[in-house]
Amino acid sequence: MGWWIGRFRAAAEALAGDRPWALRLAGMLITLVLVGGSGLGGWAIERLAVASPLAGVGLLVAGLASALAGRSLRLEVEAVQRLLPATANGDLTAARGRLAWIVGRDTDRLNREGILRALAETASENAVDGQLAPLFWMLVGAALWCSAPGLPGPLALAWAFKASSTLDSMLGYRRGRLRWLGTAGARLDDALTWLPCRLTALGLGHWTEALDDGRPDPSPNAGVSQAAYAHAVGIRLGGLNHYRGEARSKPLLNRRGRPTDASALGAILDLTGRISLGWLAATGLAAAALQAWRWMQT
16 A cells, blocks of 8 residues: 555656645545555455355455554564663663654654653554554444445455555645645545544543543544543653654643553553454454344344
């Protein structure tokens, strides 16, 4: 998806130049092609799995696994943690460099607390973007597939969501031509993440606090997901960040919480795993109850 976005962007900027209306139109076309194409690709694999299980089921399972980023998120967070020095006065160069792979803020001047806060914020935001939201749409697709096998199913919806999320991460910035080119992808990602984000806050037991703390954030979802995890593990997130040398103040989340520590990072990652298992268990129970009800009616 990223490969295609890069090429679509280059072609769009070459044709549209600096004209806002043309860039917005190009962004809508890119979104339509990438999200629609990803969904159709998933749907084709689903149809193959139905028609020829021997050939298609393996592809279907691999495709579903590719849509969930929980394990890779944990590995990246733990990789940065391992590079942190044992003492507060140790060299942070390696940890800053590895952190820059997974966050958008400037990392070259972050102290130990700043690195830990950045890890907590990216872990809590990407818990929804990379794991829980695609899982949610996967489960919705599974429900559609069970009710009508001809409809798009779990892989089609999961890949369509991942396409919108990737568009947002690559083009959804309020600078330069991306201010117009990335609008369509960013708005679609906001819409598709809205419900899974709030279900996550509900599952963490901090619905009201997450909505109140996250409301000032420019993103309708990032602040809510970060606030929900901040309250759940008792840490304070938000504050001053720098992006390309420009200072930007983010809303404080759970302002009475403690500074982020290593135990909080582990708790965030563990909570994401538990919510995932909870959603799977609840869906399985609902499917079993529905099947039992249908059997009783026959």
